[in-house]
Every structure is written in C-alpha cells, then in structure tokens.
Amino acid sequence: MKKRKLPLKTVYYFSFLCFIVIPILIVLLIALFILNKQFKRQAIENIKQAQETVITKLQSDIDVMSMRLSHLINTNNSEILAYAAETDTFDYSRRYEYEQKLQQAGNLALEPVKDIISVEFYMKDGSGRISKMK
Incomplete structure (x- = not known):
C-alpha cells in the first residue's frame, strides 16, 4: 500500500484549520x-x-x-368616626x-403631611361616604 501524499498547500490549510481555527x-x-451563564445569574440577582x-x-x-389612617380615625376620641x-x-x-365638620377635622388631623387625599367611610347599610381632604 502506498501512502498518498497530499500537496503542501492542502496540508498547510488542514493544519491551520485543525491547530488554529x-x-x-x-x-x-x-x-x-x-x-x-454569568450574565443570566447577574440579571437574576439584579431583579431579586x-x-x-x-x-x-x-x-x-x-x-x-396605616399609622396615618389610625391617627386620622382615633384622634379626639374618634371624632371623625x-x-x-x-x-x-x-x-x-x-x-x-x-x-363640613368631617372635612375640617380630617384636615386638622392630617395637617403636617397631606399624603391622604380622601377617605371613604362605609355605613352599615352598605352605602359609602367619601370625604375629600383639601
């Protein structure tokens, strides 16, 4: 059996491909x-x-x-209720x-910071009364 010799150019390209590319x-x-994997892990950590x-x-x-509403409701012996x-x-x-009294008492109770815009009170019959704080 005779070994087949490849041309030098083919051997060069084959070697270049196998050993470098x-x-x-x-x-x-x-x-x-x-x-x-690292980017996914970092993204998950950032989301968490x-x-x-x-x-x-x-x-x-x-x-x-909750504290503000509790303060609003319980001031002056539950005057607002x-x-x-x-x-x-x-x-x-x-x-x-x-x-008008409800609005004045609410404004007085919320005076330092007015984060609460309105309060809705539900009556026993299911109707609601909204008091807007100015």
Whole structure:
C-alpha cells in the first residue's frame, strides 16, 4: 500500500484549520457560554434586589399609611368616626353640616403631611361616604 501524499498547500490549510481555527472557535464558544451563564445569574440577582427594594418600600409605605389612617380615625376620641356616622342621614342640611365638620377635622388631623387625599367611610347599610381632604 502506498501512502498518498497530499500537496503542501492542502496540508498547510488542514493544519491551520485543525491547530488554529478550530481551537479558537472552541475557546470562543466556551467563553461565550460561561459569559452567558454569568450574565443570566447577574440579571437574576439584579431583579431579586430590585424586587426586595420594592417590597421594602411598599412595606414601609403601608406601615406609614396605616399609622396615618389610625391617627386620622382615633384622634379626639374618634371624632371623625362620629362625624362620618352623622352624615348618614336624609336631612341634607345636617349632612352638609357634618360633612363640613368631617372635612375640617380630617384636615386638622392630617395637617403636617397631606399624603391622604380622601377617605371613604362605609355605613352599615352598605352605602359609602367619601370625604375629600383639601
């Protein structure tokens, strides 16, 4: 059996392809795969941190607003609840009078910071009364 000899140009291109191009492509693909994994992991961490920040901020806002609403309702021996209860009448002049008192008491209770725009009180019969704080 006689070995077949390849031309020098073919051997050169074959060697170049096998020893230079293919290893570079393999290293490049492995590097891209590793970078892709790291980018995904970093993106997931960033999303989790953003979610934790939002959760913390919302929890803080809920706590502050709960305290503000509690303060609004419980000031002066539940004066605001008494005014809200008196607005549940068919006498329009009396309703208007107590709506004005309710609005004044609400504005007074919310004076330092007016984050609360309006409050809705639900009566036992299911109807609602909205008091807008100015």
